[in-house]
Amino acid sequence: MMSKLFKIFSVNSLLVPLVAVVMGLIVGAIIMLIGGYDPLLAYGSLFKTVFGNVYDFGETIREITPLIMTGLAVAFAFRAGLFNIGAEGQYIVGMTAATAVGIKLSGLPIVVHALVAIIAGGLAGGIWAGITGYLKAKRGVNEVIISIMLNWTALYFSNYIVRNFLLEKGQQRSEEIKDTASISIGWLSTAFDNARMHWGTIIAILAAVFFFIYMWKSKQGYELRAVGHNGHAAQYAGMSVKKNIVKAMFISGVFAGLGGAFQVLGVFHYQAIFTGSPGIGFDGIAVALIGLNHPFGILLSASLFGILTYGSAGMSFGAEVPPEIIRIVIGSIIFFIAAQGIVRWVLKPFYLKRKKEKVL
């Protein structure tokens, strides 16, 4: 077990992403220099924002949590050979289902109500993704195009539900959920200076562990990976490709839906009417890619993503750099991870040197 764990975090698998992160930050620095900003001051104020006081540190953890969930969602589908660009929509319906249950159900005891709301969010996300999986499996329709359409459908459908059934009078948002449905952790929030801490973060970490065990320690996970790796071979070995496609999309959607549920039940306690897509699901694609589609890699990459995003607000205060620079940094990091050839090319001189030393 330990040796396996070690292998995941072994030098070779970690080296490329690490170098990519450094190179991404350097690209960001160069662009800041061209724009006439001070990159050291900017990165300094980024990290000062995140680690400077307990409130902001807590809020950074709040920022990271949904990214873990959508990252896991995208990666889970990737492992089964599917591109779930629809995590965005699944996240949205997860939010709405949790909001509806949180507001409309009453009389349930404290933990039960929250659990029901969480499950409703997860199921909604799963079913939403399941539609895509089903249409892909049964009708052979491209999953990317269906997911894109369902993202927009989810956005407007959720707005419809909130506006017509859950609206707080005179506001562009739903009523507050019942206290019994909240998953906020009061004492922890107090400890973090009223940052919005909630149980969703713990569940997100458990979800990553579940992902790992399911995918690599269970027969079902083996089948999913086999289908993802080579559908024809899997079919020949007697596995049902169609069943596995639907299953993979469903579980993937559950992750994203849970992410949405946590956001409502733990952070906002209501759902606003969207004016545009929230983007957490799209960011999940980046998180999954930087985390190399591995659940533990995703915990790291979601943290990185969350730190950079939350800290970017501090950059514009501290160094007057437009926070959009962080999107460029993240884009560059993914670029260097994707085009590993470039990273290996950068690393080559170091490898050669090491080899020479060995020879001597």
Added chain:
Amino acid sequence: MDWMTTIGQLINTTLVFSTALIFAALGGIFSERSGVINIGIEGFMTFGAFAAGVASFYAEDAGMGAASPYIGILAALVMGGIASLIHAVASITFKADQVISGVVINFLAAGSTLYMVKLLFEGAGETTLLKEGLAKVPIPLLSDIPIIGEGLFNNYITTYLAIILVLVVFYVLYKTSFGLRLRAVGEHPSAADTVGVKVLRMRYIGVIVSGVLAALGGATVTLTTTNTFSHNTISGQGFIAIAAMIFGKWNPLGAFGAAVFFGFSQAIGNYFQLFAWSKEIPQEFIYMLPYVLTVIVLVAAVGRSSAPASLGEPYDPGKR
């Protein structure tokens, strides 16, 4: 308002909404027919919309008047070409995963365009409103025909260009040796290589043309619809264009039909509001219409899509 004008205007609005989608979908076809997935269309459109907004503003500022939107278009073409090199280098030369590389484009576009807008316009979130975007150009005589005249022949020059380009792209892809090579490289690159087609070069051309066309699509949004560039000038049109391309089975005529279909379902939402009974329908359902219709049509009619055979596979001559 009489029904003839209404129908004429409906056709007209449909074409205005479709124009950007047509350009972008044609762009997607060039890239994917050469075997390179291009999910970065959204990003290329963003780059184009940005370049058009900024360059036209500076051209106006320099007193170029009615010529300034064309400077904007030119800038968009150049910007799209440069940005597409990122996708080309990563996915063709360095054999990166093409989907990932496309995602990178979308990230870089969203980040860098707003970064530059804030840099150039002193912290503002959008470019200064253009005094003049493109103007509608009625075609003499033809524009006097009832219904069709208003609908088809009283439109932006970019719309005429988009329709002409559909035919041009169709001709290039299916009637020229260049088109044959491009398609061959996307279907069976090693066979194409054997008969002397430069696979990597063809793919570079495919991706660059793709970026240029998608950027042109983005520019039309800025110059005909919004007259400014901000974070939501391009919000999803690129993905809709990808849908149109897949829907149209990677064929320019099919993609054109799909793009017009999307434009129509978007335009008709505006026209529903003219009728009294439309109050009964929640507005969200009208917004949802194009997307739900697409899903239904895809499931009912199209079924299995027929992508180029080698789509998504980097070409490695050493591999058998």
